[in-house]
Amino acid sequence: MITYILGILLVIGFYLLGEAVQVVLLPWLPGSMIGMVLLFVVFVIFGERLVRWVKEGAELFISYLPLFFVPVTVGVLQYEHLVSWFGLSFFALLFISSLFVMMFVAIMMDRKAGGSSCG
Amino acid sequence: MxxxxxxxxxxxxxxxxxxxxxxxxxxxxxxxxxxxxxxxxxxxxxxxxxxxxxxxxxxxxxxVVALSYPLYKYRTMLLKSGVKIIGWVTVASLLSVVTGALVLSLFPVSHNYIVTAMLKNITTPVAIDLAEIYGGIPSLVAIICTLCGMLGAVVGPMIYRRFNVQSKLAQGVAMGALAHAIGTSRLMEEDDYSGAISTLSFLVVTLVMPLIVPVLVYWLS
Structure with missing residues (x-):
């Protein structure tokens, strides 16, 4: 229980630190990504001694990651005016492009790996 | 409520x-x-x-900060495949821009829509910031990135099964490069190794895209 709380607090702490760094130094990168890199660096410096306290809290956050996207994805409802011929073909082109590239990269990389499943 | x-x-x-x-x-x-x-x-x-x-x-x-844990957990494997991951993410980002924005530029579409299209596979918060810098439409970028992420998260695993893509490296890079953090959360469900690769891949996208997009924006204008 204590490791959960400690882990959650430390992860939130690094998020706030990342936000602070963004405001002061790196306005073009989101604070969450700065926090991620900072926590990673601290993990590498302190190793297992620190990681075992954070592990469970971090895993808890990751297991609910999809939930945290929901308020943003629901925001799609503000764009009903994009339901037009232009809007639909614009979206269709971008979707097809994304899926084509995803398919291409996945297949090419997999075949290059020589069929080994370990990657 | x-x-x-x-x-x-x-x-x-x-x-x-x-x-x-x-x-x-x-x-x-x-x-x-x-x-x-x-x-x-x-x-x-x-x-x-x-x-x-x-x-x-x-x-x-x-x-998102918590994703540093799987990155740390698999750091040696990620380091070993680092060059491969960066290389393929760059290929994916270039292809994404070419098949999306460059195809769109063949049609009479205003410039800010083309810039918006270039940013479609970047993680949403970064894409919004880049849209403001390069002249895209921030709110439209937000919805496109979100939808591309969801689409990749849903269809990606179907592609992997249909074409028998078994390499975790291939699964992680393809997902992270095209469906950023939303796709990553889908991979994390089953396996945190491919999830870690996906995390690293969407980080690399945010570093590669600011090198590709300004060049194209300049070239197209």
Whole structure:
């Protein structure tokens, strides 16, 4: 229980630190990504001694990651005016492009790996 | 109120998903559709919804920070495949821009839509910032990135099964490079190694794209 709380607090702490760094130094990168890199660096410096306290809290956050996207994805409802011929073909082109590239990269990389499943 | 509704709908969606194991029942996707229906039917606006659900949105920040744990856990393997990951993410980003924005530029479409199209596979918060810098449409970028992420999270695993893509490296890079953090959360469900590769890949996208996009923006204008 204590490791959960400690882990959650430390992860939130690094998020706030990342936000602070963004405001002061790196306005073009989101604070969450700065926090991620900072926590990673601290993990590498302190190793297992620190990681075992954070592990469970971090895993808890990751297991609910999809939930945290929901308020943003629901925001799609503000764009009903994009339901037009232009809007639909614009979206269709971008979707097809994304899926084509995803398919291409996945297949090419997999075949290059020589069929080994370990990657 | 909407805060509780969101959590209840999501947990229900997750329960159904775990029972059925169908890709199109992905919780983030079904929850979004269900909530939009409820909000529209109840005659409320997104602003009213967001005022209550913003706390869930806030937790996205710490959740992204938490991804540093799998990155650390697999650091030696990631380092070993580092060059390969960076190389393929660069290929994916170039292809994404060429097949999206460059194809679009063949049509009479205004410049800010083309810039918007270039940013489609970048993680949403970064893409919004880049849209402001390079002359895209920030709100449209937000929705496109979100939809591309959801689409990749739903269709990606179908592609992997259909074409028998077994390498975790291939699965992680393809997902992270095209469906950023939303796709990563899908991979994390089953296996945190491919999830870690995906995390690193979407980080690399945010470093590679600011090198590709300005060149193209300059060339097209």
């Amino acid at each position: 909407w805060l509780v509704t969101t959590i209840v709908v999501f947990l229900t969606a997750q329960w159904v998903y775990k029972k059925r194991k169908k890709n199109y029942l992905l919780p983030v996707f079904t929850t979004t559709i269900a909530l939009i229906s409820v909000i529209v039917l109840s005659g409320q606006s997104y602003e009213q919804y967001y005022a209550s659900a913003k706390w869930i949105d806030w937790l996205l920040g710490p959740a």
